[in-house]
Amino acid sequence: MSGRLAVIGLGPGDARFLTPEAADEIAGADALYGYAPYLARLPEQAGQARHASDNREEIARASAALDHAAGGARVAIVSGGDPGVFAMAAAVCEAIDSGPAAWREIEIRVVPGITAMLAVAAAVGAPLGHDFCAISLSDNLKPWDLVERRLDAAASAGFAIALYNPASKARPWQLGAAFDRLRQHLPPATPVIFGRAVGRADERVTVAALADADPAHADMATLVIIGSAATRAIARRGLPPLVYSPRSARA
Amino acid sequence: MSGRLAVIGLGPGDARFLTPEAADEIAGADALYGYAPYLARLPEQAGQARHASDNREEIARASAALDHAAGGARVAIVSGGDPGVFAMAAAVCEAIDSGPAAWREIEIRVVPGITAMLAVAAAVGAPLGHDFCAISLSDNLKPWDLVERRLDAAASAGFAIALYNPASKARPWQLGAAFDRLRQHLPPATPVIFGRAVGRADERVTVAALADADPAHADMATLVIIGSAATRAIARRGLPPLVYSPRSARA
Numbered sequence: 001m002s003g004r005l006a007v008i009g010l011g012p013g014d015a016r017f018l019t020p021e022a023a024d025e026i027a028g029a030d031a032l033y034g035y036a037p038y039l040a041r042l043p044e045q046a047g048q049a050r051h052a053s054d055n056r057e058e059i060a061r062a063s064a065a066l067d068h069a070a071g072g073a074r075v076a077i078v079s080g081g082d083p084g085v086f087a088m089a090a091a092v093c094e095a096i097d098s099g100p101a102a103w104r105e106i107e108i109r110v111v112p113g114i115t116a117m118l119a120v121a122a123a124v125g126a127p128l129g130h131d132f133c134a135i136s137l138s139d140n141l142k143p144w145d146l147v148e149r150r151l152d153a154a155a156s157a158g159f160a161i162a163l164y165n166p167a168s169k170a171r172p173w174q175l176g177a178a179f180d181r182l183r184q185h186l187p188p189a190t191p192v193i194f195g196r197a198v199g200r201a202d203e204r205v206t207v208a209a210l211a212d213a214d215p216a217h218a219d220m221a222t223l224v225i226i227g228s229a230a231t232r233a234i235a236r237r238g239l240p241p242l243v244y245s246p247r248s249a250r251a
Numbered sequence: 252m253s254g255r256l257a258v259i260g261l262g263p264g265d266a267r268f269l270t271p272e273a274a275d276e277i278a279g280a281d282a283l284y285g286y287a288p289y290l291a292r293l294p295e296q297a298g299q300a301r302h303a304s305d306n307r308e309e310i311a312r313a314s315a316a317l318d319h320a321a322g323g324a325r326v327a328i329v330s331g332g333d334p335g336v337f338a339m340a341a342a343v344c345e346a347i348d349s350g351p352a353a354w355r356e357i358e359i360r361v362v363p364g365i366t367a368m369l370a371v372a373a374a375v376g377a378p379l380g381h382d383f384c385a386i387s388l389s390d391n392l393k394p395w396d397l398v399e400r401r402l403d404a405a406a407s408a409g410f411a412i413a414l415y416n417p418a419s420k421a422r423p424w425q426l427g428a429a430f431d432r433l434r435q436h437l438p439p440a441t442p443v444i445f446g447r448a449v450g451r452a453d454e455r456v457t458v459a460a461l462a463d464a465d466p467a468h469a470d471m472a473t474l475v476i477i478g479s480a481a482t483r484a485i486a487r488r489g490l491p492p493l494v495y496s497p498r499s500a501r502a
Contacts, residue, residue, distance in 0.1 A: 016272035019262070019365065058498075082365075084372045086498070090380025093495035097485050104487045110373035112365050114270065114333075121335045122361035129341025131401055133384030133410055142500040150382055150408045157404035158397070159384055234348050236355045244344035247309075247337070249393040 002105035003069035007089045009082040009113020010038060012199030017114045025111050029076035033065040038078045058091040066095055066103045082115035086136045086164045116223040117162035120195030123205045125234075125242035127193060127225050130249060132160040137167075137174050144174070148181055155185035160231060160245050163224040167215065175215035175224065182226055186210055191233050191243045193225040194218055207233065207243055253356035254320035258340045260333040260364020261289060263450030268365045276362050280327035284316040289329045309342040317346055317354045333366035337387045337415045367474040368413035371446030374456045376485075376493035378444060378476050381500060383411040388418075388425050395425070399432055406436035411482060411496050414475040418466065426466035426475065433477055437461055442484050442494045444476040445469055458484065458494055 006025045011017030026032070029048060032039060036052035044050075053061045061077065069075040083089040089110045096103045121128045133154045139147060154161050161182075166175045179192075188211035196204045196219070206217065210226065218224055230249060234242040257276045262268030277283065280299060283290060287303035295301075304312045312328065320326040334340040340361045347354045372379045384405045390398060405412050412433075417426045430443075439462035447455045447470070457468065461477065469475055481500060485493040 011270070016275070017270050017363070019268050019270055021267035024267070082369050082373075084369060084377045084379050086380070089373070089377035090495050090498050093376050093380070093483075093485065093493050094497055096493065097483065097495075104485065105490070107490070108376070108493060110376065112268070112369040112373040114363050114365065115369065118333050118335060118363040118366065122333075122340070122363040125344050125359070125361065126335045126340035128335050128385075129337070129344070131384065131386045133382065133405070134379075135382045141498050146409070146500060150410065153404040153408035153410075154384070157401045159401065159404075232344075232348065234344065234355065239356070239358070242344050242347065242359060244341050244348075246345055247341050247392050249397060 002102065003072045004074050004107040004109065005065055005069040005092065006076040006109040006111055007083045007092055008076050008078050008111040010041060010078055010080055011114035012081060012116060012119045013197065014199040017199055019113065022111050022113060025076055026078070028074060030073045031068055031075050032078060033061055033075065034078035038080050042078065058088060059095055062088065062092045062095040063099065066099065066106060069106045070102045082113045083110055084112065085115040085134065116164065116195070116198060117225065119198045120193060120205065120223045120225055123195060123198060124193050124207060126244040127191065127227055127231055128160055128162065128245065129247060130160065130228065130230065130245035131158065132162060134162045134164060136164045137178060138165040138171060139174060151178055151181050152185065155182050158228050158230065158249065160228045161226045166218040166222055166224045168220045175218050179210065179213050179215060183210060186229055190229060191227040191231050193243060194222055196222045207241055253353065254323045255325050255358040255360065256316055256320040256343065257327040257360040257362055258334045258343055259327050259329050259362040261292060261329055261331055262365035263332060263367060263370045264448065265450040268450055270364065273362050273364060276327055277329070279325060281324045282319055282326050283329060284312055284326065285329040289331050293329065309339060310346055313339065313343045313346040314350065317350065317357060320357045321353045333364045334361055335363065336366045336385065367415065367446070367449060368476065370449045371444060371456065371474045371476055374446060374449060375444050375458060377495040378411055378442065378478055378482055379413065379496065380498060381411065381479065381481065381496035382409065383413060385413045385415060387415045388429060389416040389422060390425060402429055402432050403436065406433050409479050409481065409500065411479045412477045417469040417473055417475045419471045426469050430461065430464050430466060434461060437480055441480065442478040442482050444494060445473055447473045458492060
């Protein structure tokens, strides 16, 4: 009697990003697991249990949900953004990989969502319109020198860069160090986009030049995009600038 | 009298991926522009004009839509996946950047969608659960040696790689050349995912080892993900393997 576990992306904060597939999966679940603020976005539903947990307890949350599903239930874990991008889908796979054999019999369904970099990019134009990469700036799970090596590789090869987890109270200096590193590869005018709380009522998106980009503008709710050397900003009278990466590139 | 242009992502083929925001923007448009197969997904609406065009006419389509919006209309361009990822949002920005001054007064709204790599990743687990990059393999708009340099940079720095536009009738050898290049950096067992027509009735997702990956499995409707050296496949009895990239990494 093996159940089913859906790992569902809610997209950025607002319900206007929630796909019909995600809404259907949530409605059909016997129990929801998730970081408390994500669960709080969803209306209560009769007969549906809720298990809120702290942000840092990803493996514990995955294991509890897998245990529940292994008993035959239809269980869902909800995740902000897309569950496959620095989020719960990898944690669930890790738990299965090192967990009891019974967990390999559970049907796993990952339901994609709008990940933060797509919403932030959309808010300013198309900074990810050419080749780009996504890097988690957190050095909780990897050494800082590996982060630096990836920043070097990405910027010198002409990728735009989306930085997830750019800062937190416990990681105050990393974004400044990343900007310093990128200044060695990119022109001073390279656009840097700070997207905070995108899709929520307190959304704030700002654009700076790399030379002046202030890491203090980022916190846990911020996604940062750094353009490539080819990324351009179009000034517009009475409207915010449009930032985009041209589709074409020269060698 | 400057109008409004929305550039809307429909997500992968099926309506279950269409966000409420995208549906609202489509419903409110005076006119829709787009590649004919994308327009064909949407129900006809009384009083709403439709302008279908060929896949290759991106700048012409953007310019026509901007001209229309400049007259005061509420115009929408629809795009598969996310409009900001190798799609129409960058083409619109390029057209504005080199177009008449009046186009800079048009309100531009980019509406994000589920881009193909997120849907393909979700279909197999979490191969993009760690740092990753997205590369368009088309050498129509950039030289092939730049593509190769980016493949080298991404694979050697430990990024998983999503390849958009891996093949077409006019570009038959590029994916094979990319696999050969990546074999110089990555172990033979590195998982390669071919996601064809994801979200459509004829969806087909297959996983191969890099050593055996056959470029003939890809066509214009395919997205390819190549794992990093750390990406793992979990074998499951009676279920397809789960492919994921662990959240942690060593230097």
